[in-house]
Amino acid sequence: ILNVEQSPQSLHVQEGDSTNFTCSFPSSNFYALHWYRWETAKSPEALFVMTLNGDEKKKGRISATLNTKEGYSYLYIKGSQPEDSATYLCASWAGGSYIPTFGRGTSLIVHP
Amino acid sequence: DAGVTQSPTHLIKTRGQQVTLRCSPKSGHDTVSWYQQALGQGPQFIFQYYEEEERQRGNFPDRFSGHQFPNYSSELNVNALLLGDSALYLCASSLGSGLGEQYFGPGTRLTVT
Numbered sequence: 001i002l003n004v005e006q007s008p009q010s011l012h013v014q015e016g017d018s019t020n021f022t023c024s025f026p027s028s029n030f031y032a033l034h035w036y037r038w039e040t041a042k043s044p045e046a047l048f049v050m051t052l053n054g055d056e057k058k059k060g061r062i063s064a065t066l067n068t069k070e071g072y073s074y075l076y077i078k079g080s081q082p083e084d085s086a087t088y089l090c091a092s093w094a095g096g097s098y099i100p101t102f103g104r105g106t107s108l109i110v111h112p
Numbered sequence: 113d114a115g116v117t118q119s120p121t122h123l124i125k126t127r128g129q130q131v132t133l134r135c136s137p138k139s140g141h142d143t144v145s146w147y148q149q150a151l152g153q154g155p156q157f158i159f160q161y162y163e164e165e166e167r168q169r170g171n172f173p174d175r176f177s178g179h180q181f182p183n184y185s186s187e188l189n190v191n192a193l194l195l196g197d198s199a200l201y202l203c204a205s206s207l208g209s210g211l212g213e214q215y216f217g218p219g220t221r222l223t224v225t
Contacts, residue, residue, distance in 0.1 A: 004154070032211045043116070043216040044155075044202070051211075089154060093211055099168050102147075102154035 004092050006103035013080050014111050020076045021106040023090035027071030031093035035064055035075055038105070039086040047075075047088075080110040114139060116205050116217035124223045125193050131222060133188045137205030138215045143167075144186040145214065146178060147202040155202055160210055161186050167210065190222075198224045 005024045013019050025033065035047040048057040053068040061078045071094070077084055087105040094101075117136045125131050137144050143162045147155035157170035161180035180186045184205075190197055200221050204214035 034214070036216075043218050044204075046213045046215070049213050091155075098210070099157050099170055100145075102156070104152070104154045 004090060004101045004103040006088075006090060006106050008106060009104065010107040010109070012109045012111065015080060015082060017080050017110075018076065018078045019080055019108065020074050021088055021108075023073045023075070023092070023103055025071050025073070025090070025092035025101070026095035027069060029094060029096035030068040030071075031098065033066060033073050033093075034091045034100075035073070036089040036091070037086045038089060044089060077108070080108070082110045082112050084108060085110045116203060116215050118201075118203050118217035118220050120220060121218070122221045122223075124225060126225055127193055127195060129193050130189065130191045131193060133190075133201050133203075133220045133222070134185065135188070135203030135205075135217060136185045137203075141205035141207050141215065142184050143206045143208065143210050144180060144184065145204045145206070145210065146186070146188045147204065148172075149200045149202060149219075150196075151199075158188065162210065193224045195224050198222060 007022050033050045036044040038044040048064045050066040055066040057064050063076045066073045087107045089105045091100045091102045119134045145160040146158040149155045158172050160168040164180045175191045177189045200219045202219045203217045206214045
């Protein structure tokens with residue numbers, strides 16, 4: 001994988017549902033992976049900075065895992081709330097480059 | 113503590129003109145990165161400034177240039193504007209290596225007609 005790919009592109013869930021998204025990135029020469037939450041009309045906000053294979057990070061109901069050997073990261077949201085509605089972006093520094101590559105994001109809409 | 117600020121918020125320019133966008137980093141941050149986000153795409157890295165020098169550059173033509181001032185604020189200049197330069201331009205600040213957590217500004221929406 002040369003680019004950063006995120007799936008799904010969009011997701012509609014009901015309040016209380018748990019959900020997860022995937023970020024795939026080049027598995028060679030990995031340096032770092034970031035997750036950001038971007039709410040409409042606001043600035044992107046950093047959720048997690050992950051650097052080590054096997055990293056697991058948690059912030060409230062949101063958690064993320066990292067597998068640098070196979071080049072993927074999962075973001076989990078437990079018990080989604082309407083305020084979780086946002087676009088979730090991942091960015092990787094990998095493939096031997098110090099230039100970050102962002103995915104297109106996963107748009108999450110949580111219905112009350 | 114002020115976060116990252118950008119100006120202007122919106123801008124409309126004509127093809128062929130030049131534009132300057134401005135960014136003030138979060139207090140204490142010394143690294144500024146610029147991104148272009150076209151509709152339906154993720155942010156694309158333009159370049160990064162550290163200690164008043166361009167440290168990294170993405171795949172953008174020389175029409176895109178920048179500057180960082182001693183107070184760490186930064187400018188993005190785009191010459192000879194094309195219709196395809198219409199996008200949201202985001203500035204992000206961080207500390208040191210540039211691999212750490214980035215704080216983003218609200219962006220400048222540039223429309224080229």
